[in-house]
Amino acid sequence: MSHTLAHNEVSFLEYQGKHKGIWGWLLTLDHKRIGIMYLVAILLFFFVAMTLGILMRLEMLTPGETIMKPQTYNSIFTLHGVIMVFLFIIPAIPAVFGNFILPIQIGAKDVIFPRLNLFSWYLYIIGGILAIISLFTGGGAADTGWTFYVPYSIRSAQNVSMATFAAFVLGFSSILTGINFIATIHRLRAPGMTWFRLPLFIWGLYATSWIQVLATPIIGITLALIILERMLGIGVFDPALGGDPLLYQHLFWIYSHPAVYIMILPAMGVVSEILPTFARKDVFGYKQIAISSLGIALIGYLVWGHHMFASGMSNTSRVVFSLLTFLVAIPTGVKIFNWVATLYKGSIKFSAPLYYVLAFIFIFSVGGLTGLVLGALATDVHVTDTYFVVAHFHYVMFGGMGIMFFATCHYWFPKVFGKMYNEKLAVIACTVIIIGFNILYFPMFIMGYMGMPRRYYDYLPEFQGWHVLSTVGSWILVSGIMFMFGNLFYALFKGTKAATNPWGGTTLEWRVPSPPPLENFDEIPVVTGGPYVHDKPTYIMHPSRELQHQNGGGKISQEVKSH
């Protein structure tokens, strides 16, 4: 025991183990340090992909050539998509904050397989490096779009093989992280942490992890087949060799549609953490929110065909996929209604993370509701592959996952780094981001319905006004994002010291010091109630001392059961 306490006298940031300096990070098995290493890498890729996005919007400012040639533009939107999807949106919340917060929230000292966890980080880095190498080798940056549709991806002279191989490697990182989280949630919950006492962030991660484990192998095989097709001409997808391009689309979306739930479920989990903290009351409809995460994961598996309503797929499957797509709206709606109801009769403390969540509820609702237009057969045929789709998935992906990533960065910032950021500046940045976001993406709905196809280097003159507006929005949005990260970065060095529980949160991470010590807890705590109970303590942090005092010891299990 004294050994453990020695570890726990200093924070994980200051702790000096076997390895010193940079090796203390690169060879660490601590879930918190691995989380921060993910954060650094992911932010790097986010800034690259954001810059590419800015360049695309700049090109769209005027019809014809503004700053680049068509081939460059095609590579840039491909890279923007690949980096954002595989290197930012999918891993951001689970790999960074899942890693950091999950073990603490369930009362564990680490994830169950710390070495596998570090290995996943290295796979992520290798995948990222391969993606970068693909830009400068072979025929140059891939130009297929992030969807790699065949036969174009087989014929393209660009370095598509390397880019798909990068995504293949990243897939393994995702699978292994998923396995690690599932096993951790099953095996390492503190005594008394029953399934329905799990924080909702954990439910989100749990549902996500299952999709990662079950769906990612499919994209791995599919991308591997593209490489084989390009190198050996095996003819699985290429119709010239007897293959079927629609088979590729099915396989691609069997993964990539569930993947959008990989992206959004952890973000939804954070919404369910932030709302009860700042409303200072229990979440409304805990079980419904928890179960709806599983519902979304389950139905989300069966709706991939709605990406193919104009592909020539059979009429029967189009109708079935449309119906299933509408059903996935139900658990999503349940979540939104329960979140709004959580505010009812609360005592709301306004703070930057809460502003992001309120913005999320509005923006994500717009994204979700416009998804209904895409789920309906008649309307989808008209707007599929237009800017309407681009607007829709930026509202759900960026407006959903991206905005919640920003919220998460603020909410857990004091816990992770032990510092407080400037609240006023954070709220200003949030406002600028929300305004810029809507100016950037809302015009795309209108252009889409007018018939502006996506992935167009050039456009008809009638669209120019909307394109200019959208590009101006991108400048506002990026200013907001830079300002926001600037504020956080400044706080990293000059911020005031954060208290253990600056927000009045009720989950376990707010019961350990900021930043947490190496092994999180001196002693594994005992859980005696739900995660968002504000009026009585639901954790016994030092059971050996406290329970002995109360019950004469040995009655931990009884104490746990009685609640």
Place this chain on the structure above:
Amino acid sequence: MTNPIINLVDGSFIFIIAISVLLLIGVTLAMLYFCFRYSEKRNPQADQSITGNTTLEVIWTVIPLFLVLGMFFYGWEGFKVMRNIPENAMMVKVTGKMWAWSFEYENGKKSDTLLYLPYAKDVRFELHSSDVIHSFYVPAFRVKEDCVPGRTNKMWFNTSRMGEFDILCAEYCGMNHAYMLGKLRIVPEEEFNEWVNKKDTVQNTQQSQSPSVDTTKKVITDTVKLKSDTTFIRQK
């Protein structure tokens, strides 16, 4: 003239958007009202007894279920019309190739980029591709279907409006995807018949070819006012 596809697509779009806007306003107003009414100033003590309500959960599961089923059926209605291709409709074979459209009529008449159609007729299209996937998109008539190499997809619409309309490629197909444009010109039936029956004999093939190339360039450079990639033009 009414066009069933346009009416059903626009109708279901308005239906879905109207319900969505109502839901969005409801959710947003409730959220803002709660934020105002239950801020820490106006309500210093949160009511800890509220943790859920089964009646509400049932209401906001069942009502949205019926709403989305309504949207599904409306969308399906439109889709049935789209897929129910009239048998007596005239047929045009559409071929997409990187990066141009070509059309072939039942009498063997061929046309590049420019699609002539008679007014007020049902027209069905057989969609082909000679290289990668393209998508034949005519926004003015709310229809789109992919041209997939190795298969023949079908679609149709009624030429209910006279005039010139854009034909776009909606499935990304490489460098000049944005320039894979065509023009749909809907003219009175007599004018169409005169055009379609003008036999291209061996002698005047050359003559009828060159206007066709001219038309291509005209469409790309004038009407569409796009700056085409120079290499692409030179290849043509």
